[in-house]
Amino acid sequence: MSSLEKEYNKLIEQRNKIIEEIKSFKESETVKKYLELTRLNEELYNQQLSLYKRIKEEKYTSxxxxxxxxxxxxxxxxxxxxxxxxxxxxxxxxxxxxxxxxxxxxxxxxxxxxxxxxxxxxxxxxxxxxxxxxxxxxxxxxxxxxxxxxxxxxxxxxxxxxxxxxxxxxxxxxxxxxxxxxxxxxxxxxxxxxxx
Ligand SMILES: [Zn+2]
Known part of the structure; x- marks a missing residue:
């Protein structure tokens, strides 16, 4: 195995460990809550944008x-x-x-x-x-x-x-x-x- 291949395999090993760790975090209640809040925030932001657009349109047309x-x-x-x-x-x-x-x-x-x-x-x-x-x-x-x-x-x-x-x-x-x-x-x- 060349030294580059060794280095490559080492990286894969490191990444696999991290991926496992990420997976276990995703199961944690805090992270679940975080993801849910992020999704809700995005949803509200889109509603806010569309309302802002309607307010402006109404202002301009009236x-x-x-x-x-x-x-x-x-x-x-x-x-x-x-x-x-x-x-x-x-x-x-x-x-x-x-x-x-x-x-x-x-x-x-x-x-x-x-x-x-x-x-x-x-x-x-x-x-x-x-x-x-x-x-x-x-x-x-x-x-x-x-x-x-x-x-x-x-x-x-x-x-x-x-x-x-x-x-x-x-x-x-x-x-x-x-x-x-x-x-x-x-x-x-x-x-x-x-x-x-
Ligand atoms: Zn005007």
């Missing part, structure tokens, strides 16, 4: 959207630019449609599927304002907290005023803290957007 231009993509100097639009209330935005579905996160996939099902779903009040969507949603949230019963038209007015104030304010960190955003929240001003 929302009377207020839309901002949430991002500019492509190269507008060569005529290939495109604008993404997003809702400041529910966060639905059509940026996801410019990606391959496989590249998206689970939450983005839900948006993607919703929009693909009905491409006209992203209809609502067009503010024509260009604003980072995270910032826009944070402003909307704050307005809603202060004036819970406000109508959409007034919301848009307050939104525009608040955004203007924020953009002219030099106390960036204070605002970021108040809106619970990263300090780079104001990085995209949308200055070079054509509001056509």
């Amino acid at each position: 929302c009377k959207h207020i839309l901002v231009i949430s991002e500019i993509g492509g190269d507008r100097y060569h005529g290939h630019s495109h604008k993404s639009r997003g809702c400041i209330k529910c966060g639905l935005n059509d940026k996801v449609l410019s990606f391959n579905r496989n590249e998206l996160s689970p939450s983005e996939k839900i948006m993607y599927d919703c929009l693909k099902k009905d491409l006209h779903r992203l209809r609502g009040i067009e503010t024509k304002v260009a604003c980072d969507l995270t910032l826009a949603c944070a402003i909307y949230k704050e307005i809603k907290e202060t004036y819970p019963n406000i109508d959409d038209e007034t919301t848009v007015e307050y939104f525009n005023t608040t955004l203007k104030t924020i953009r002219n304010n030099s106390h960036k960190d204070e605002i970021a803290k108040r809106l619970k955003l990263d300090s780079n929240y104001n990085v995209w001003y949308g200055r070079d957007v054509y509001n056509d």
Whole structure:
């Protein structure tokens, strides 16, 4: 027997011992309980995911959207630019449609599927304002907290005023803290957007 074969047989022997040990563990009540709990946890997680999907779908379909231009993509100097639009209330935005579905996160996939099902779903009040969507949603949230019963038209007015104030304010960190955003929240001003 070559030394390699000897080594090989030794490994098999070692593994067999371990396999026996694993088998005996599987019979233990603690391990049985562990496996059962793992299975239950997985089951509940799947239910949680599917419920999350339904909650999001319901939110997107029932929302009377207020839309901002949430991002500019492509190269507008060569005529290939495109604008993404997003809702400041529910966060639905059509940026996801410019990606391959496989590249998206689970939450983005839900948006993607919703929009693909009905491409006209992203209809609502067009503010024509260009604003980072995270910032826009944070402003909307704050307005809603202060004036819970406000109508959409007034919301848009307050939104525009608040955004203007924020953009002219030099106390960036204070605002970021108040809106619970990263300090780079104001990085995209949308200055070079054509509001056509
Ligand atoms: Zn919406």
